[in-house]
């Protein structure tokens with residue numbers, strides 16, 4: 001997929017800019033589509049990853065962009081975050097943008113009853129990885145960010161509406177979206193813009209953990225005004241807008257890139273047939 005000029009238009013919107021990408025696990029990751037688009041517009045990129053198994057998947061992708069900086073980072077560990085951001089500071093000193101595309105919860109919590117399947121530990125850990133990690137990364141990144149920089153995170157409609165099986169992750173995404181607004185308030189005076197993209201369902205490792213995934217994908221496709229799956233390239237285009245000068249004056253926003261699914265109150269009848 002790398003270097004696909006039609007999918008990821010080339011240009012110089014991010015020439016001379018440096019950005020940290022957190023959350024590439026494999027070629028299907030939303031962060032990978034975003035990375036390819038930002039690279040196609042001239043950005044220099046660094047990546048964090050978690051675990052040796054993922055390093056083997058991520059390294060060839062990173063190298064295909066001519067990038068070299070790959071730093072291990074578990075967002076649940078202060079020591080790991082300290083080490084990762086110290087490494088970035090050592091290599092770059094300052095940088096211009098941050099992409100946060102990280103979420104995790106126990107598979108058992110992504111099905112059935114929200115109240116029955118959400119233990120205290122699951123609630124805490126899900127909030128930690130999926131919401132607090134953006135607050136923490138934003139705080140650390142802001143200290144190394146050039147004024148006029150930008151940050152984005154990835155969220156989902158489950159923050160605003162009740163969706164089957166999304167459960168505690170929806171609660172974490174609500175916290176993530178509220179955090180986006182507070183971070184935007186804190187960093188606004190420095191000209192740093194902070195936004196979230198609410199993407200429709202995309203087949204990734206994280207999405208595979210959600211119970212009833214088939215129904216989620218087919219209903220989203222059939223009920224959304226565009227009658228299509230969400231294209232990762234569309235999410236990457238939104239990321240380019242929010243992270244480049246194109247997105248000037250836009251901060252604290254949750255931008256939906258979901259084929260318009262979020263505007264639908266009552267779907268057309270054909271969306272209610274399974275298959």
Ligand code: NAD
Pocket residue numbers: 022023024025026028029030031049050054073074075076100101102103104129154155156157198199200201202203204205206207
């Ligand atoms: P993905 O599995 O490719 O990415 C999730 C990333 O989170 C992985 O890189 C994983 O390594 C990382 N991660 C998990 N726990 C971590 C930890 N403790 N420390 C560091 N990294 C950790 O899946 P994705 O769908 O590309 O997910 C990226 C973001 O997009 C997530 O926030 C997800 O909720 C969001 N999102 C996904 C969809 C979708 O349908 N796929 C829709 C809307 C929003």
